[in-house]
Amino acid sequence: xxxxxxTHHISQKFNEELESIRNRVLAMGGLVxxxxxxxxxxxxxxxxxxxxxxxxxxxxxxxxxxxxxEECSRILARRQPAAxxxxxxxxxxxxxxxxxxxxxxxxxxxxxxxxxAGAERPNDRYVALQHLGSHVQGMVHDALDAFARMDAEAAxxxxxxxxxxxxxxEALSRQSxxxxxxxxxxxxxxxxxxxxxRAxxxxxxHAxxxxxxxxxxxxxxxxxxxxxxxxxxxxNERP
Amino acid sequence: MTRRWxxxxxxxxxxxxxxxxxxxxxxxxxxxxxxxIAIYLAWHIFNLYRLExxxxxxxxxxxxxxxxxxxxxxxxxxxxxxxERERKWxxxxxxxxxxxxxxxxxxxxxxxxxxxxxRWLNEAAGRLLHLRVPQDVGQRxxxxxxxxxxxxxxxxxxxDEPISLVSPFSRGLYLNLGIVPYGSDQRLLLVxxxxxxxxxxxxxxxxxxxxxxxxxxxxTVMRGYLDAMRxxxxxxxxxxxxxxxxxxxxxxMTAIVGDLLELSRLETELRQAPYAPIDVAKxxxxxxxxxxxxxxxxxxxxxxxDSDLFLLGxxxxxxxxxxxxxxxxxxxxxxxxxxxVTWARESEGACFMVAxxxxxxxxxxxxxxxxxxxxxxKSRHRDSGGTGLGLAIVKHVLQHHGAILAIDSEPGxxxxxxxxxxxxxxxxxADHVGTA
Numbered sequence: 001x002x003x004x005x006x007t008h009h010i011s012q013k014f015n016e017e018l019e020s021i022r023n024r025v026l027a028m029g030g031l032v033x034x035x036x037x038x039x040x041x042x043x044x045x046x047x048x049x050x051x052x053x054x055x056x057x058x059x060x061x062x063x064x065x066x067x068x069x070e071e072c073s074r075i076l077a078r079r080q081p082a083a084x085x086x087x088x089x090x091x092x093x094x095x096x097x098x099x100x101x102x103x104x105x106x107x108x109x110x111x112x113x114x115x116x117a118g119a120e121r122p123n124d125r126y127v128a129l130q131h132l133g134s135h136v137q138g139m140v141h142d143a144l145d146a147f148a149r150m151d152a153e154a155a156x157x158x159x160x161x162x163x164x165x166x167x168x169x170e171a172l173s174r175q176s177x178x179x180x181x182x183x184x185x186x187x188x189x190x191x192x193x194x195x196x197x198r199a200x201x202x203x204x205x206h207a208x209x210x211x212x213x214x215x216x217x218x219x220x221x222x223x224x225x226x227x228x229x230x231x232x233x234x235x236n237e238r239p
Numbered sequence: 240m241t242r243r244w245x246x247x248x249x250x251x252x253x254x255x256x257x258x259x260x261x262x263x264x265x266x267x268x269x270x271x272x273x274x275x276i277a278i279y280l281a282w283h284i285f286n287l288y289r290l291e292x293x294x295x296x297x298x299x300x301x302x303x304x305x306x307x308x309x310x311x312x313x314x315x316x317x318x319x320x321x322x323e324r325e326r327k328w329x330x331x332x333x334x335x336x337x338x339x340x341x342x343x344x345x346x347x348x349x350x351x352x353x354x355x356x357x358r359w360l361n362e363a364a365g366r367l368l369h370l371r372v373p374q375d376v377g378q379r380x381x382x383x384x385x386x387x388x389x390x391x392x393x394x395x396x397x398x399d400e401p402i403s404l405v406s407p408f409s410r411g412l413y414l415n416l417g418i419v420p421y422g423s424d425q426r427l428l429l430v431x432x433x434x435x436x437x438x439x440x441x442x443x444x445x446x447x448x449x450x451x452x453x454x455x456x457x458x459t460v461m462r463g464y465l466d467a468m469r470x471x472x473x474x475x476x477x478x479x480x481x482x483x484x485x486x487x488x489x490x491x492m493t494a495i496v497g498d499l500l501e502l503s504r505l506e507t508e509l510r511q512a513p514y515a516p517i518d519v520a521k522x523x524x525x526x527x528x529x530x531x532x533x534x535x536x537x538x539x540x541x542x543x544x545d546s547d548l549f550l551l552g553x554x555x556x557x558x559x560x561x562x563x564x565x566x567x568x569x570x571x572x573x574x575x576x577x578x579x580v581t582w583a584r585e586s587e588g589a590c591f592m593v594a595x596x597x598x599x600x601x602x603x604x605x606x607x608x609x610x611x612x613x614x615x616x617k618s619r620h621r622d623s624g625g626t627g628l629g630l631a632i633v634k635h636v637l638q639h640h641g642a643i644l645a646i647d648s649e650p651g652x653x654x655x656x657x658x659x660x661x662x663x664x665x666x667x668x669a670d671h672v673g674t675a
Contacts, residue, residue: 027387056515149383
């Protein structure tokens with residue numbers, strides 16, 4: 001495992017600044033993880049109040065993105081970092097964008113949950129969604145852990161999950177279409193379930209993006225858009 | 240030790256005397272003296288060499304034996320090294336025992352330094368917090384344990400109460416985390432698995448809830464018949480007063496059952512209330528109308544409510560809490576008195592206050608007021624109704640919202656109950672119009 005050496009700076013203060021901004025990104029990650037968990041709970045328990053509260057909390061996530069972005073600009077201007085430090089700042093700027101988008105998707109799910117709360121809740125419609133939800137939750141958590149530990153191999157493992165999430169989403173879509181054909185009265189609700197599934201699938205994509213940034217950060221290799229096999233290859237053949 | 244030195248001096252002396260004698264008989268005293276001293280010096284240099292080899296390159300305990308003062312020196316070196324070895328061995332044993340005992344502990348322990356980096360953790364901590372030993376040593380704990388309730392707790396430096404939360408990675412795992420500061424800026428984090436405790440609490444609450452549910456049906460039946468009987472003219476003539484009293488008491492029982500259900504639900508809910516916007520002004524107007532129809536207390540309630548100020552929380556919980564406070568005020572204030580309800584911004588957050596000019600509460604009772612079924616004056620309350628659970632419900636609801644209850648009272652003059660909500664629970668209408 002390649003570990004970034006953050007301790008070689010002459011300026012101890014710079015060291016602390018970098019570590020502190022890493023902290024803030026992970027704190028933002030923690031909040032986003034909680035938003036996802038709340039959204040899933042609101043969905044499966046039909047808790048409309050919880051769904052509405054997620055919308056309220058989203059402003060905190062947005063605030064954190066803006067604040068961290070400003071701090072990154074400040075560091076770039078003042079310290080003019082190079083090499084691995086520069087990669088860290090760039091990776092952070094990208095990561096917070098993806099985290100904020102995940103927050104938005106969670107808010108969408110919250111809103112849909114509030115809407116679905118009043119309707120009928122046949123069990124079979126929500127089992128697949130719950131499963132997809134916990135899968136995606138796990139991906140986000142593991143991606144953030146990989147970022148915290150600067151672990152490129154773990155990041156690759158998470159990226160591998162995305163293919164499975166996509167498959168699950170496909171299956172759920174097919175199932176939803178069947179429901180809609182069987183019972184046209186349920187179309188509105190089933191559509192809402194499908195939008196929620198779509199939001200979850202997008203969250204999975206964002207988590208994969210974060211993993212790509214981790215690989216870039218740790219090994220200096222850009223594996224975006226290269227597909228999962230290329231990513232795995234790059235990580236395994238280390239210089 | 241001095242003996243050895245004297246011996247050494249003696250040897251030197253003998254050597255010199257031999258040299259003198261040789262010189263006396265064979266001539267050239269100075270040459271013989273020179274040879275004697277050279278021999279003596281060579282002897283010391285040789286032993287110095289052996290000492291240096293042994294100290295520098297030989298890790299073992301076998302030292303050369305020799306004679307004279309050097310024997311002493313070599314012996315002392317040997318003793319030194321032997322003691323050092325024994326001490327090291329004892330320390331290693333002690334360390335091993337400590338490690339074994341901390342590995343066996345079911346509770347997790349993590350030592351954190353000033354900036355929150357992990358210095359050491361035991362196996363249980365690794366298991367409960369999903370940390371890897373030894374890779375995660377040196378990482379900041381807040382990076383890996385990112386729960387939004389935990390991070391502010393860690394940074395707050397106020398550790399009088401531990402916090403409970405649901406594990407973010409293993410659902411169904413309940414953790415209790417407490418921090419103990421010690422030494423110079425170090426902190427010890429203790430993690431306990433409270434899943435079983437939580438389940439027991441949940442079972443207890445469920446029992447209370449089930450029992451209350453069961454009690455509801457018989458009560459409803461009784462109320463139904465009582466209402467019918469009270470309508471009947473003949474029955475009213477003979478049994479009017481007893482029927483009214485039965486109706487009153489049945490209503491009381493129903494209220495107690497309802498409150499018990501509410502309380503048991505509040506007690507098992509670990510998480511903080513959601514942040515849904517509540518129109519407090521509207522809520523308070525509804526409570527006022529209900530309070531005025533109770534038939535007790537002043538004829539009107541003064542409202543000083545900021546209609547632009549919204550509360551973020553759980554509406555039905557807040558309704559319970561606020562209505563309990565207002566109904567209490569109405570109950571303990573005479574008709575000539577007044578009840579004032581205020582909802583306004585403060586420097587940090589907002590405050591909901593119910594002030595009355597009622598009978599007041601003696602200072603000794605105030606700390607215990609929020610206990611379940613606590614009565615200030617036991618005889619009086621049986622007449623005026625009330626379940627005895629109202630303030631307990633208020634306390635739990637406020638806890639769920641991160642708010643604090645403050646009680647001020649002067650017997651004979653009145654009381655003031657204030658609920659202070661933190662900044663994050665408060666918002667202006669304009670802030671969330673778009674998200675409705």
